[in-house]
Amino acid sequence: xxxxxxxxxxxxxxxxxxxxxxxxxxxxxxxxxxxxxxxxxxxxxxxxxxxxxxxxxxxxxxxxxxxxxxxxxxxxxxxxxxxxxxxxxxxxxxxxxxxxxxxxxxxxxxxxxxxxxxxxxxxxxxxxxxxxxxxxxxxxxxxxxxxxxxxxxxxxxxxxxxxxxxxxxxxxxxxxxxxxxxxxxxxxxxxxxxxxxxxxxxxxxxxxxxxxxxxxxxxxxxxxxxxxxxxxxxxxxxxxxxxxxxxxxxxxxxxxxxxxxxxxxxxxxxxxxxxxxxxxxxxxxxxxxxxxxxxxxxxxxxxxxxxxxxxxxxxxxxxxxxxxxxxxxxxxxxxxxxxxxxxxxxxxxxxxxxxxxxxxxxxxxxxxxxxxxxxxxxxxxxxxxxxxxxxxxxxxxxxxxxxxxxxxxxxxxxxxxxxxxxxxxxxxxxxxxxxxxxxxxxxxxxxxxxxxxxxxxxxxxxxxxxxxx
Ligand code: ADP
Ligand code: MG
Numbered sequence: 001x002x003x004x005x006x007x008x009x010x011x012x013x014x015x016x017x018x019x020x021x022x023x024x025x026x027x028x029x030x031x032x033x034x035x036x037x038x039x040x041x042x043x044x045x046x047x048x049x050x051x052x053x054x055x056x057x058x059x060x061x062x063x064x065x066x067x068x069x070x071x072x073x074x075x076x077x078x079x080x081x082x083x084x085x086x087x088x089x090x091x092x093x094x095x096x097x098x099x100x101x102x103x104x105x106x107x108x109x110x111x112x113x114x115x116x117x118x119x120x121x122x123x124x125x126x127x128x129x130x131x132x133x134x135x136x137x138x139x140x141x142x143x144x145x146x147x148x149x150x151x152x153x154x155x156x157x158x159x160x161x162x163x164x165x166x167x168x169x170x171x172x173x174x175x176x177x178x179x180x181x182x183x184x185x186x187x188x189x190x191x192x193x194x195x196x197x198x199x200x201x202x203x204x205x206x207x208x209x210x211x212x213x214x215x216x217x218x219x220x221x222x223x224x225x226x227x228x229x230x231x232x233x234x235x236x237x238x239x240x241x242x243x244x245x246x247x248x249x250x251x252x253x254x255x256x257x258x259x260x261x262x263x264x265x266x267x268x269x270x271x272x273x274x275x276x277x278x279x280x281x282x283x284x285x286x287x288x289x290x291x292x293x294x295x296x297x298x299x300x301x302x303x304x305x306x307x308x309x310x311x312x313x314x315x316x317x318x319x320x321x322x323x324x325x326x327x328x329x330x331x332x333x334x335x336x337x338x339x340x341x342x343x344x345x346x347x348x349x350x351x352x353x354x355x356x357x358x359x360x361x362x363x364x365x366x367x368x369x370x371x372x373x374x375x376x377x378x379x380x381x382x383x384x385x386x387x388x389x390x391x392x393x394x395x396x397x398x399x400x401x402x403x404x405x406x407x408x409x410x411x412x413x414x415x416x417x418x419x420x421x422x423x424x425x426x427x428x429x430x431x432x433x434x435x436x437x438x439x440x441x442x443x444x445x446x447x448x449x450x451x452x453x454x455x456x457x458x459x460x461x462x463x464x465x466x467x468x469x
Contacts, residue, residue: 018043036338049082054089056361058415061088130176138291144284148174152181158280160254165284168328171257175223186220193230200236216243220252227258231267293322312349324363353459372410372424379406391426408440
C-alpha cells in the first residue's frame with residue numbers, strides 16, 4: 001500500500017488504482033459505512049483535474065457528497081495530486097442489476113490479488129462472526145445447514161460435501177462455520193478456488209511445489225470456496241485432483257462450494273465433477289418471505305443490542321424490506337445496515353418513503369421520473385398559489401416560501417443540476433437555487449411546522465407517482 005502511494009504520487013499520468021482507493025476507503029470509513037454506501041462506487045474516467053465516478057442512485061450520490069466526499073477526495077489526491085474535484089454519474093437502475101454479478105466476481109478477483117501475502121500458509125482466515133449459531137434457517141437452506149453441521153460432528157461421513165447456490169445466499173458463511181467448529185481439533189484449510197490457483201502458480205514459479213503439496217495434503221479439513229472459478233489450467237486441475245484423492249484416501253473431510261451443481265461446472269475435468277457428485281450435494285435456494293423476515297428480525301435485534309437499543313426500525317419497515325429485497329441474503333442484510341446508518345446519523349426512525357429512497361437501487365420498483373414540473377404543480381396546490389405566481393419575479397412573502405420550497409425539493413428529488421433547476425424557475429440564477437436550498441435547509445431545523453409540511457410534500461410527490469422514489 002505504501003509503495004503504491006509513493007509510486008503514484010510521483011507519476012501523475014499513472015491511472016488511478018481504483019481498487020486500492022476503495023480498500024483505503026474501507027479502512028478509513030470502516031466496514032459498515034463502506035459496505036452500505038461506498039462499495040458500489042465505480043471509477044468511470046479520469047481527467048486532468050477531476051475524476052468521474054458512478055453510483056447506483058441519486059440518493060446515494062447525495063449521501064456520499066454530504067458525508068464522505070471530502071475525505072474521498074483526499075484519498076484520491078494522495079494518488080493524483082492534481083485532482084481537485086469528483087463528479088458523479090448516476091447509473092441506470094437496470095444496468096446495476098445486470099452488472100452486479102459481474103462486478104462481484106471482478107471485485108473478488110482484485111481483492112484476492114491485493115491481499116495475497118508472502119505465503120499461502122498465512123492465508124487461512126476464518127471469521128468468528130460467521131458461525132452456526134447466527135445462521136438462520138428456513139426451507140431454502142435447512143438441508144445445507146444440517147449437512148454442514150453433520151459434517152462438523154461426523155467427519156468424513158459425507159465426503160465431499162458439495163454446497164451450491166446463487167450469490168449471497170450463505171455458502172461462505174456455512175463453510176466458515178464448519179471451519180470454525182473444527183479448527184480446535186483439526187488442521188483446517190479454508191481457501192477460495194481462485195486463491196488455490198494463484199498459490200499453485202506461484203509455487204511453481206518459486207520452486208515450492210513440494211511445500212505446496214505437503215501443506216495441502218496435510219490438512220484434515222479442506223474447505224474450498226467458489227470452485228466455479230477454478231477452471232482451465234490442466235496442470236493445476238491435475239494437482240488438485242491428486243490432492244483431492246489423497247485427502248479422501250486418508251480420511252480428511254473436503255467441503256466445496258459453488259454457484260452451480262457439479263455437472264454444470266464449465267471447464268472442469270469430468271472426473272473431478274464426478275467425484276464431486278459422488279459425495280453429498282446440497283443446494284441453497286433463494287429465501288422465501290418467512291426466512292427473510294426472520295433474518296431481518298434477528299439482525300435488527302442484534303444491532304439493537306450492539307447499539308444499546310438506540311436503533312428503532314419499525315415492524316412496518318422490517319416487513320417492507322423482507323418483502324421487497326428478495327434475491328440475496330447479502331442484500332437483505334446490506335439494506336438493514338444502510339437504514340441503520342441513516343437512522344443513526346439523523347437520529348430518527350426512517351419513514352417508509354425514506355426507506356424507499358435509501359434502498360432504491362436494491363428494490364425492483366419500476367422507475368417513473370419525478371419532474372420539476374410535477375414538483376411545482378404539487379407545491380403550488382399545497383400553498384394554494386398558481387404556477388404563474390410561482391414562476392413570476394414577484395417577491396411577496398406568500399410566494400417566496402413556496403418557490404424556495406419547490407426549488408429545494410427539485411434539488412432533493414431530481415438529479416437536475418443547479419443551473420437546470422434555475423432555468424425551470426423562469427431562468428433564475430443558480431445562486432438563487434443555492435440560496436433557496438440553504439434557506440429551507442436552515443428553516444427545517446428551526447421551524448417544525450415547515451419541516452412537517454416539507455415531509456408531507458415529499459411524500460405527495462413521491463407517492464403521487466406510486467413507483468417513483
Ligand atoms: P455466498 O457465499 O453464498 O455468496 P455469504 O455466505 O457470503 O453468501 O452470505 C452473504 C451474507 O449474508 C453474509 O454476511 C452472511 O453472514 C449472511 N447470511 C447468509 N445466509 C444467512 C443466514 N441464513 N443467516 C444469517 N446470515 C446469513
Ligand atoms: Mg461466497
